[in-house]
Amino acid sequence: MGKKLLIHNDKVPGIATLEVYRQHGGYASVEKALKTMTPPEVLEEVKKSGLRGRGGAGFPTGMKWSFLARPEGVERYLVCNADESEPGTFKDRYLMEVIPHLLIEGMITSSYALGAKTSYIYIRGEYFYVARILEKALDEAYAAGLLGKNILGSDFSHDCYVQVGGGAYICGEETALLESLEGKRGNPRIKPPFPAIAGVWGCPTVVNNVETIATVCPIIMMGGDEYAKIGIGRSTGTKLISASGHINKPGVYEIELGLPVEEFIYSEEYCGGIINGRKLKAVVAGGSSVPILPAELILKNDKGEPRLMSYESLSEGGFATGTMLGSGGFIVYDETTSIVKNLYTFARFYHHESCGQCSPCREGTGWMEKILHRIVEGHGKPSDIDLLWDIQRKIEGNTICPLGDAAAWPVASAIRHFRAEFEEYINHPEKIKDVKHYYSVHQLAGA
Amino acid sequence: MAKVTIDGHTIEVPDGTTILQAARMLVDKNPEVDAKIAPPTMCYYSKLKTSGGYCRTCIVKVTKGSEKDPRPMPKPVASCRTNVMDGMEVVNITSPELLEARKGVVEFLLINHPLDCPICDQAGECHLQDLGYEHGLAKTRYDFSRRTFAQIDIGPYIKLHMTRCIMCFRCIKVADQITNNRFQGMLFRGDASEISTYIEKAIDNDFSGNVIDVCPVGALTDRTWRFKSRVWFTKPMDAHRNCTKCSGKVAIWMKGNEVLRVTSRKDQWGEAIDWICNDCRFEKKDAKDWVIEKPSHISRHSVISQNHYENLAQLKLDIGKQQKQIASKK
Ligand SMILES: Cc1cc2nc3c(=O)[nH]c(=O)nc-3n(C[C@H](O)[C@H](O)[C@H](O)COP(=O)(O)O)c2cc1C
Ligand code: SF4
Ligand code: SF4
Ligand code: FES
Numbered sequence: 001m002g003k004k005l006l007i008h009n010d011k012v013p014g015i016a017t018l019e020v021y022r023q024h025g026g027y028a029s030v031e032k033a034l035k036t037m038t039p040p041e042v043l044e045e046v047k048k049s050g051l052r053g054r055g056g057a058g059f060p061t062g063m064k065w066s067f068l069a070r071p072e073g074v075e076r077y078l079v080c081n082a083d084e085s086e087p088g089t090f091k092d093r094y095l096m097e098v099i100p101h102l103l104i105e106g107m108i109t110s111s112y113a114l115g116a117k118t119s120y121i122y123i124r125g126e127y128f129y130v131a132r133i134l135e136k137a138l139d140e141a142y143a144a145g146l147l148g149k150n151i152l153g154s155d156f157s158h159d160c161y162v163q164v165g166g167g168a169y170i171c172g173e174e175t176a177l178l179e180s181l182e183g184k185r186g187n188p189r190i191k192p193p194f195p196a197i198a199g200v201w202g203c204p205t206v207v208n209n210v211e212t213i214a215t216v217c218p219i220i221m222m223g224g225d226e227y228a229k230i231g232i233g234r235s236t237g238t239k240l241i242s243a244s245g246h247i248n249k250p251g252v253y254e255i256e257l258g259l260p261v262e263e264f265i266y267s268e269e270y271c272g273g274i275i276n277g278r279k280l281k282a283v284v285a286g287g288s289s290v291p292i293l294p295a296e297l298i299l300k301n302d303k304g305e306p307r308l309m310s311y312e313s314l315s316e317g318g319f320a321t322g323t324m325l326g327s328g329g330f331i332v333y334d335e336t337t338s339i340v341k342n343l344y345t346f347a348r349f350y351h352h353e354s355c356g357q358c359s360p361c362r363e364g365t366g367w368m369e370k371i372l373h374r375i376v377e378g379h380g381k382p383s384d385i386d387l388l389w390d391i392q393r394k395i396e397g398n399t400i401c402p403l404g405d406a407a408a409w410p411v412a413s414a415i416r417h418f419r420a421e422f423e424e425y426i427n428h429p430e431k432i433k434d435v436k437h438y439y440s441v442h443q444l445a446g447a
Numbered sequence: 448m449a450k451v452t453i454d455g456h457t458i459e460v461p462d463g464t465t466i467l468q469a470a471r472m473l474v475d476k477n478p479e480v481d482a483k484i485a486p487p488t489m490c491y492y493s494k495l496k497t498s499g500g501y502c503r504t505c506i507v508k509v510t511k512g513s514e515k516d517p518r519p520m521p522k523p524v525a526s527c528r529t530n531v532m533d534g535m536e537v538v539n540i541t542s543p544e545l546l547e548a549r550k551g552v553v554e555f556l557l558i559n560h561p562l563d564c565p566i567c568d569q570a571g572e573c574h575l576q577d578l579g580y581e582h583g584l585a586k587t588r589y590d591f592s593r594r595t596f597a598q599i600d601i602g603p604y605i606k607l608h609m610t611r612c613i614m615c616f617r618c619i620k621v622a623d624q625i626t627n628n629r630f631q632g633m634l635f636r637g638d639a640s641e642i643s644t645y646i647e648k649a650i651d652n653d654f655s656g657n658v659i660d661v662c663p664v665g666a667l668t669d670r671t672w673r674f675k676s677r678v679w680f681t682k683p684m685d686a687h688r689n690c691t692k693c694s695g696k697v698a699i700w701m702k703g704n705e706v707l708r709v710t711s712r713k714d715q716w717g718e719a720i721d722w723i724c725n726d727c728r729f730e731k732k733d734a735k736d737w738v739i740e741k742p743s744h745i746s747r748h749s750v751i752s753q754n755h756y757e758n759l760a761q762l763k764l765d766i767g768k769q770q771k772q773i774a775s776k777k
Contacts, residue, residue, distance in 0.1 A: 168636070185633065190500035190528050354637035356614060357501050363555035366638045370591045387588060394551030397522035398503055 002256045002269070003230055005218040005238050006211070010098045016133065018140035021101040027146055029109045029220040034154040037220075042113035046216060048224025050236035055081055055172075055209030056287065056327045057402075058311050061216075067196040068114060069204040077205040078111045078119040079181065079195075080213050083165060083172035085124055086287035087349060088329030091240035092210035094252040096123075096130050100137035104160065106213035108146060109220055111158050114206055119160045121210075122177050125167030134162050169353035173401045174207040176355065187355050188401035209327075211240050232258030235310035239325070241270075245332035248272035261285075261307045261314075262299050265332060278334040282417075285314055286326020288346050289406035291413030292339070293323050319413065339418040340425050343410060344372040350407035361404035364395040368411055375422065378429030385422050389415055449533040453507075454484045454541045466526035466537055467491060467505055471716060483540050485716075487549075487578050489556065489663050490615035491527035492718055498620050499527035502613065503552045504578060508545045511536035523548055546582070553582040558589040559638065560664070561610050569665030571678040574717060575613060585769055594638060601644055604656060604670050604729050609641050612666035618642060618658035625722055626652040642666070653692055656728040660711045660719045671729050672700075672708035681707055683743035688736055692724035698743045699734075706732045712743065 014020035021027070033042050047062030068076060080103065084092040096103055103121070111119050123131050138160060141147045149157045163181055165171045171180045175189035178200045199205020215237065219227045228236045235257040244250045247265065249272035255264065264270045265280065274280055283298040284290060301307050302321040307314065315322045333342065351365040368391055371384050392408035399405070415422060425432065450459050451469050456477070460469045470485040486507055491499030499505070506523040514534030523545060526537070538545060557579055564570040596609035619632055619642070634643045659667045681700040688695045700708045709728045711719035731737065 170636075190525075351637065356633075356635075356637040356640035357616075359502050359504075359552055359555040359613070362614065362638050362640070363558050367555075367558060367589065367591075390551075394548065394555070398506060398548055398552065400500060 002254070002259065003238055004254045005222075005230075006102065006214055006240060007095065007099065007252070007254050010094075015099055016097075016101070016137070018101060018137070018144055021099070025221075026101050027105050027108075029217040030105055030112075030146060031152060033109045033112050033220055034152055034156055039113045039115055042109065042220060045219055045224035046113065049219040049227040050224075050231075050234060051212065051215055051219060051227070052235070052311065053209055054211035054215070054239065054327070056086065056289075058325065061208065061212055064196070064208070065110075065114060065206060067194075068206055069197050070115065071204070075118065075201070075203045076114055076116045077200050077203055078107065078114055078116040078213075079174075079177065079200060079205055079207045080107060080119065080121040080210055081172060081174060081177060081207055082121050082123040082127070082130075082210045083169075083177060084127070084210070084327075085167075085169040085172050085353075086289060086327050086329055087346065088242060088244055088284060088331040089287045089327045090242045090244075091252045091328060093127055093130060094242075095210060095214060095240065096127075097133055100130075100133050101141070102214045102217060103134070103210055104137055104141050104147075106216045107160050108141075108151065108158055110206075110208070110213055110216050111160075112156055113216075116206075117158060119158065120181060120200070121160065121162045122165055122171070122181050123162060124165050124171070128164060131162050131164050138162065168355075169349075170355045170401075170403060173403060176401070177207065178205065187357050188403075190400055230256055232308065232310050233312055235312060235325075239309070239328055241309070241328045241330050243271050243330045243332070245330075246275050246278065246334035246337070247332045248275055255309055257308075257310045258313075259309045261309055264309055264330070271330075271332065274332065274334050276334075278336065280332065281335045281337055282333045282339060284323075284329070284331040284333075284410075286324045287329030288331070288349065289409055290324040290326040291319055291322070291409050292342075292417065293321075293413070294417045297321050297417070298323075319409070320416075323413070339414050339421050340372070341376055343414045344369070344376045346410045347372045347407070350403065354403060354407070355401075358398075358400045358404070360395045360398045361400075361407065364391050364404070365407045367391055368407070375425050376432075378425070378432040380422075380426035380429070382423075382426055384426065385415060385419065449531045449535070451531040451533075451535045451537065453537045454481075454539050456480055456484065460531060462530075464531050466507055466509075466524070466529050466531055466535075467499075468493070469531050470526065470537075470539070475715075481540070486526050486539055487574075487581070488527055488716070489574060489578065489613060490617060492617050492620070492661055493716075494718060494722075495617060495620040495661070496624060498617060500525050501616055502556065504549060504556070506545065506549060506552065507537050507539045508542050509535060509537055550582050550584070553578055554584065554588070556613050557583060557587065559594045560613065561593060561595070563611070567611065567665040568668045568673055568678075569611075569662075573665060574663035586773060596641060599643075600670065601667075602655070604725065605659060606668045606670050606673060607642065608666050608668065610666075611664045612642055613664055614640060614642075615663055617661040617663070618667055621658045621661050622655070625654045625657055653724045653726070654722055656725045657711065657719065657722045659728075660713075663717075669708055669710075669728070671732070675707045676702055683710075683745060685712060685740040685743050686737035687740065688727065688731065688738065690724060690727055692726060694721045694723070695727060696721050697723050697727055697737075699737055699739070701734070704734055706734055706737070708732075715744075 009015050009024050051061045052058040107119050170176045171186040173188045176186040180186035195205040231237050238254050241253050253270050266273045280295040282294050284292045302317045311325045314325045347369040351369040354361045354365045356362040392411040395404045396408040448459050453470050458473045474482045474485050486505035489502035489504045505526045507526045509520040511517045513532030599607040601607050659669050681702050683698045683700050686699045697709050698712045699706045711723045
């Protein structure tokens with residue numbers, strides 16, 4: 001059994017209630033931090049832990065916290081990013097739904113370290129029922145003196161609010177989130193200034209993912225050095241992985257970083273292998289935005305070494321042969337999958353979610369979707385593949401926020417690794433109406 | 448002060464200057480420097496706070512971050528929203544790679560544009576036209592239907608032709624910053640976004656007409672001037688009058704003795720020098736209303752200063768060449 005620090009108690013009946021949660025050691029990090037540590041000491045432990053942001057970019061959390069501006073007399077804020085809209089990612093929902101107090105505990109401990117009197121949990125609109133669960137947990141925490149004035153008799157006071165979003169992927173981008181939180185249209189801000197200097201209400205703000213904040217609790221309890229011993233290299237600790245697709249046991253798994261990808265897919269402890277004993281075709285390892293990799297490259301890197309579930313190992317080989325851990329949205333495709341159709345679905349998503357502020361993303365995402373639609377419908381042109389390649393290349397790196405990149409990478413990687421499949425669609429449109437066709441297509445590309 | 452080098456030309460500028468402003472200063476101060484080293488802008492407007500950053504036409508490459516941290520920046524940056532650092536080195540027109548990326552941006556701006564220049568009032572003074580002419584492809588690679596919207600009258604003076612809009616946000620910032628009541632903004636998302644007024648409520652304000660001047664394309668046009676004349680058949684004159692609401696310093700566009708329209712005066716970067724009020728703009732169409740100073744300065748490159756197509760022969764040749772090229776590609 002791999003090490004579990006976050007959801008080891010997920011099957012305990014009543015763990016969503018404060019009473020049961022506390023019986024299982026809940027809120028110990030708040031007690032420990034508030035009663036025995038100074039805020040800089042808490043920050044120091046997080047730094048030592050090597051924790052990296054679990055929202056997608058993997059930025060070291062301790063470093064992010066130390067960048068927070070601390071001018072005299074200006075409020076600071078902690079904002080939890082619970083917008084979780086990346087296709088293939090559903091770990092934050094699981095955590096908040098099953099153990100809501102873990103997030104709230106993390107919010108209090110982290111806010112103490114940051115000196116934030118107020119924090120917000122910004123949750124996507126579709127998770128309305130989860131927001132209700134969180135609000136109930138907040139009420140319990142207030143009633144128990146864990147929130148509000150003078151928490152546990154200390155001189156630290158803190159208020160935490162849940163804010164429900166309207167359900168837009170772009171509001172997961174941290175500055176769009178802040179705009180939305182302020183009640184405005186959720187458009188990403190042009191940076192600089194970064195949130196650490198001017199975030200919500202123009203005040204210094206830290207934005208962290210749900211899982212990042214929850215992980216602060218075990219870090220404070222075990223100490224940063226101990227935490228850093230878990231995992232591999234600079235990928236310390238455990239990570240929640242949302243596993244979906246053609247696997248026997250889809251679900252949320254907590255893994256120790258460094259677990260071999262092969263073990264994750266095939267072992268009974270995790271995904272339990274591919275459904276119906278079929279062959280693995282491809283994997284999107286970190287949510288829809290990261291490059292898709294064919295079976296051979298996800299199981300082993302370009303040097304033939306086993307690929308591990310870690311930030312470094314997954315990105316080994318750059319985008320030519322590697323990918324990213326991203327948010328941990330692990331989507332598995334078996335040999336019956338049409339990569340082209342899958343890409344069309346992704347492209348539709350990014351087109352729909354582009355905020356429209358900057359020209360390359362606003363116009364390019366729609367254009368790519370239209371071309372892919374035509375290919376999927378059997379009307380593709382031979383020049384379409386190169387055109388798609390050129391469009392994604394001109395979006396990538398030329399936009400205000402990374403949604404443009406997120407829309408470009410899936411297109412680039414699908415063409416890079418599965419070009420033959422696109423050609424098959426374009427050169428043999430007559431086969432597209434034929435269901436069996438998909439088999440011939442994937443065999444061609446898989447060979 | 449910070450020293451910055453753009454396409455090999457060095458200038459010292461105050462801290463907090465953007466790369467774009469530095470490039471414009473370079474051009475302003477050194478007549479021998481190619482004006483094109485100042486990147487083209489479609490959304491930035493020096494007189495509007497928080498403008499810029501959206502269209503991405505002004506991108507440049509920073510090949511050296513600063514003296515202290517010489518690392519190059521990994522991606523192209525919007526020059527209108529990136530401040531210079533001491534020792535920074537920037538490439539614009541000397542980088543083929545960057546020009547290729549800009550070409551991509553221009554293509555994106557054009558794919559959903561109707562290209563209805565022959566019936567558009569803005570033709571001849573349209574920034575997108577100029578941009579497309581300099582950076583665009585002769586033939587579009589976009590073969591899908593383009594997005595269209597119904598035309599809307601925003602009050603008695605202004606026509607919104609959303610189909611032509613490139614979402615530069617300038618009009619929204621004018622409404623926000625110049626007029627005292629904003630009823631206008633952006634609705635919807637992505638390529639379905641549109642500029643709109645609150646339930647088509649008229650922008651009813653003394654300075655609302657300035658949205659026409661800031662609009663880089665023909666999306667916001669002057670209803671009192673629509674279809675009166677092609678702009679290059681009119682003569683712009685600097686003129687003024689005593690106005691209680693604005694400076695009264697305008698450009699009047701004349702055909703014979705008739706005043707066909709009134710606009711703000713523009714600087715060499717195509718930006719309004721003074722905001723003007725709606726009285727001056729829409730209600731004073733009699734030459735007697737104005738004290739005429741002198742012909743307005745119009746950039747030599749503009750079709751307006753060509754006025755009568757002096758280079759007609761060359762133009763015909765060019766068009767013939769282009770048509771042949773297109774025919775041979777078909
Ligand atoms: C389009 C887009 C969507 C994003 N969605 C999310 C999200 O749903 N949840 C999240 O935690 N981070 C999301 N991010 C990343 C955030 O911008 C930010 O980096 C993150 O919340 C930082 O938290 P961390 O350091 O704890 O990872 C998104 C980024 C982009 C560009
Ligand atoms: S990249 Fe896309 S989502 Fe991000 S700001 Fe630009 S248009 Fe909006
Ligand atoms: S209407 Fe004109 S000024 Fe307004 S956003 Fe569109 S292009 Fe810009
Ligand atoms: S002018 Fe700089 S991004 Fe538009």
